[in-house]
Every structure is written in structure tokens, then in C-alpha cells.
Amino acid sequence: MTEAAHDRIPEIALDWHRAGRGAVLATVLETWGSAPRQAGSQLAISGTGEIMGSVSGGCVEGAVVTEALEALADGRPRLLTFGVSDETAFAVGLACGGTIRVLVEPVGDGPSALPPGLLADLVAARAAPRAVAYEIIPASWTRRLLAPGQDAAADARFRADRSGVEEDGRFLAIHNPPLRLIVVGAVHIAQPLLAIARLCGYAPTLIDPRAAFGSAGRFSGETILDDWPDEALAALAPDGRTAIVTLTHDPKLDDPAIRFALRSPVFYLGCLGSKKTHASRVGRLTEAGFSESEIARIHAPVGLAIGAKSPAEIAVSIMAQITAALRQG
Known part of the structure; x- marks a missing residue:
């Protein structure tokens, strides 16, 4: 850019x-x-x-x-x-x-x-x-x-x-280096989230190996990587000015990204999913050897609890939580 x-x-x-x-x-x-x-x-x-x-x-x-x-x-x-x-x-x-x-x-x-x-x-x-x-x-x-x-x-x-x-x-x-937002999962919430992030001064990147999801037609003008999430993140080298959000609901895609993010200096990691979904996620991460303090870095369910329903409202809640982590964390 x-x-x-x-x-x-x-x-x-x-x-x-x-x-x-x-x-x-x-x-x-x-x-x-x-x-x-x-x-x-x-x-x-x-x-x-x-x-x-x-x-x-x-x-x-x-x-x-x-x-x-x-x-x-x-x-x-x-x-x-x-x-x-x-x-x-x-x-x-x-x-x-x-x-x-x-x-x-x-x-x-x-x-x-x-x-x-x-x-x-x-x-x-x-x-x-x-x-x-x-x-x-x-x-x-x-x-x-x-x-x-x-x-x-x-x-x-x-x-x-x-x-x-x-x-x-x-x-x-x-x-400071530029702020970056890396979103894993080209789902409907990602569309308003990338737009809002850019307005807030972030350089957004979207990761999704599923061609039907991460298409230029759905995300016109966005930077889209079709590599596996952990491989894409390794190439992007996220730092302390980077936020990562996982949105796929699919452990095969989310988990590799989460495991990479937990061992990186990112200032924010948020994961979409219910409390039940997150409990299962915590179990998998614990079995993989992650400590309680490492897992506690995850914001899940992602976003501030503002009663958001639509994709755009959920995106607003996520961006608000990212902002709070950056400015108050």
C-alpha cells in the first residue's frame, strides 16, 4: 500500500x-x-x-x-x-x-x-x-x-x-508502525469489519483458503490471502501493533491461526463463537500444551457485549473491543 x-x-x-x-x-x-x-x-x-x-x-x-x-x-x-x-x-x-x-x-x-x-x-x-x-x-x-x-x-x-x-x-x-488487522475467515461479518477497520486507521488483511469465500467479488479491493491461516500469518509476521480476529467457526481453520497468534506479540486476539464453542476451543488448546494465562489472551465470544445482531453491528462491537485493547490494555 x-x-x-x-x-x-x-x-x-x-x-x-x-x-x-x-x-x-x-x-x-x-x-x-x-x-x-x-x-x-x-x-x-x-x-x-x-x-x-x-x-x-x-x-x-x-x-x-x-x-x-x-x-x-x-x-x-x-x-x-x-x-x-x-x-x-x-x-x-x-x-x-x-x-x-x-x-x-x-x-x-x-x-x-x-x-x-x-x-x-x-x-x-x-x-x-x-x-x-x-x-x-x-x-x-x-x-x-x-x-x-x-x-x-x-x-x-x-x-x-x-x-x-x-x-x-x-x-x-x-x-509507531502502522496498525494492522488480520481477519481469518471471509464470512459476512468480515465485510463490514474490514471497512470499519480501515476507517479506524488499520491496514486490513483477509485470510481464507476457501476460494468461494475469499473472492474478489465479495471483497473488492481487499488484500486476500488464500494460504492456510498459520502459513499466511507466518508470512505476515504480526507484531505488537497487530490485531487478529478469527471468524470461520471451523476449528480446522481457526485453530491453526489461534495457536500461532497465542505465541506472537499481537495486542489483540478475538474469536467468534458461543461460550460453548469457546469452552471446546479451550479444551483443544489445553491439550495442545497452551497455559491458562496464554489462553486467557483470547477475547471470546468476540466483541463488546452491546447486544449486536446484524453483521455490521457485530463488526462495530469487535472494532470497539479492539480499540479498547489498544488504548486501555
């Missing part, structure tokens, strides 16, 4: 710098009120005034570009604070205004500029893809990259998917 340009701001800034066009990264550090863009949102500015991305939805981009060009000229970063009035916000299609603080960093070799090597390391981590936090201390303009497990505050922000300023003044910009 091609990554949209507005999601490639660090990459674009690095390309501009390497091409000799000059590059500046502007990043939202903090917001107050109803500011239109959240912390971590970025705008890249070239030395000729080209821009990609956004820090305010259009309210203050002009002022940021002016400051960025000055930063590129003197090689010094700066912190900017903007108050966006309700009237200004409304003029660019926003409901109301707020206040934002923006960090402007020229890419270069100056003593306080953003080092090109560090930006290249960030881009490489994003390409891997590998979770990484970009830490900057504005008081000293010191910077470093943090991996999961190196810093408690960064780890909390990795889990929450939320960039921001810590109490000690340092800013942590979180760059």
Missing part, C-alpha cells in the same frame, strides 16, 4: 535536504482549547517555500513558513506560540480556535539544528517499520531516538499513540 505524502513528512524533509533544496520540520508540541491539529502533527518546508503536511489546518501555516525560512537561513530552531481565534478558525473551515505551540527545526549541521544523520535514522526506523520516539529538549536542543523499553514515559506514549511534552520539559514525538 502506498503511503500518502502527508504521512511521510520526515521522509520528504530528508529528501529535500539531500537534494540540496533545504528543509525545515515544524512540529506541534502542545495545544490548548480546540486547536485543529494534535501534538506531533508536522509540516515540512523546503528552502523554496514548498510545504507538505500541516500544523494547524491552514490557520498559521503562512507564519510558520516565514519563520522556517528564517530558521533555515540562520541554522537555529525556534519555539512559536500561536493563538487561533474562533473567527480565523471558522474562515478555514474549523469549528473553533485554540492555542498551539510549534517547534521549528532546520535540518543541517549547525550547532542547534536537526542533524541530518539523526533524521535519517528516524526515517530508517519508520521504514523498518520499528517503533521509535524522537526526543528533544528545547532548553538545550539536545536530541535522541528512543526505542521501546528505554524510557518509561516514552513507553507510555507508545501505548497511547500520543506525542507530547513531559513534565520535565522534553518533547516526545511518537512514531
Whole structure:
């Protein structure tokens, strides 16, 4: 899947710098009120005034570009604070205004500029893809990259998917790998579930070796794998940003996927079926050598108990439970 340009701001800034066009990264550090863009949102500015991305939805981009060009000229970063009035916000299609603080960093070799090597390391981590936090201390303009497990505050922000300023003044910009949803079973519930997942920012993949079920006609435009579930999962290499849902009701298809998922770092595993069906599933997994704590990772019956009846309602309940596991787990 091609990554949209507005999601490639660090990459674009690095390309501009390497091409000799000059590059500046502007990043939202903090917001107050109803500011239109959240912390971590970025705008890249070239030395000729080209821009990609956004820090305010259009309210203050002009002022940021002016400051960025000055930063590129003197090689010094700066912190900017903007108050966006309700009237200004409304003029660019926003409901109301707020206040934002923006960090402007020229890419270069100056003593306080953003080092090109560090930006290249960030881009490489994003390409891997590998979770990484970009830490900057504005008081000293010191910077470093943090991996999961190196810093408690960064780890909390990795889990929450939320960039921001810590109490000690340092800013942590979180760059997580893309979210993925892997669905085993091209049944009727899978159709709305894949659509809802995509709207929630997931890259969905459907697995079903049964050609009649996993057809392009039933799932137009979706990524469909017709391998056996455990083989397909091994190729997909699910990670801690992956959710897996099994929907077939057929142990021959569901069980291989469940066994693989239980020994993987996925953050969510949900399985369709009644309590009776799940009890039988637990028995099979126990006989296969899985521990009680491993089996307890399974959300079954899948989805939040909201009284869902139709395929679309069940898909909503599943996506809600996945969201809860991601944000609150």
C-alpha cells in the first residue's frame, strides 16, 4: 500500500535536504482549547517555500513558513506560540480556535539544528517499520531516538499513540508502525469489519483458503490471502501493533491461526463463537500444551457485549473491543 505524502513528512524533509533544496520540520508540541491539529502533527518546508503536511489546518501555516525560512537561513530552531481565534478558525473551515505551540527545526549541521544523520535514522526506523520516539529538549536542543523499553514515559506514549511534552520539559514525538488487522475467515461479518477497520486507521488483511469465500467479488479491493491461516500469518509476521480476529467457526481453520497468534506479540486476539464453542476451543488448546494465562489472551465470544445482531453491528462491537485493547490494555 502506498503511503500518502502527508504521512511521510520526515521522509520528504530528508529528501529535500539531500537534494540540496533545504528543509525545515515544524512540529506541534502542545495545544490548548480546540486547536485543529494534535501534538506531533508536522509540516515540512523546503528552502523554496514548498510545504507538505500541516500544523494547524491552514490557520498559521503562512507564519510558520516565514519563520522556517528564517530558521533555515540562520541554522537555529525556534519555539512559536500561536493563538487561533474562533473567527480565523471558522474562515478555514474549523469549528473553533485554540492555542498551539510549534517547534521549528532546520535540518543541517549547525550547532542547534536537526542533524541530518539523526533524521535519517528516524526515517530508517519508520521504514523498518520499528517503533521509535524522537526526543528533544528545547532548553538545550539536545536530541535522541528512543526505542521501546528505554524510557518509561516514552513507553507510555507508545501505548497511547500520543506525542507530547513531559513534565520535565522534553518533547516526545511518537512514531509507531502502522496498525494492522488480520481477519481469518471471509464470512459476512468480515465485510463490514474490514471497512470499519480501515476507517479506524488499520491496514486490513483477509485470510481464507476457501476460494468461494475469499473472492474478489465479495471483497473488492481487499488484500486476500488464500494460504492456510498459520502459513499466511507466518508470512505476515504480526507484531505488537497487530490485531487478529478469527471468524470461520471451523476449528480446522481457526485453530491453526489461534495457536500461532497465542505465541506472537499481537495486542489483540478475538474469536467468534458461543461460550460453548469457546469452552471446546479451550479444551483443544489445553491439550495442545497452551497455559491458562496464554489462553486467557483470547477475547471470546468476540466483541463488546452491546447486544449486536446484524453483521455490521457485530463488526462495530469487535472494532470497539479492539480499540479498547489498544488504548486501555
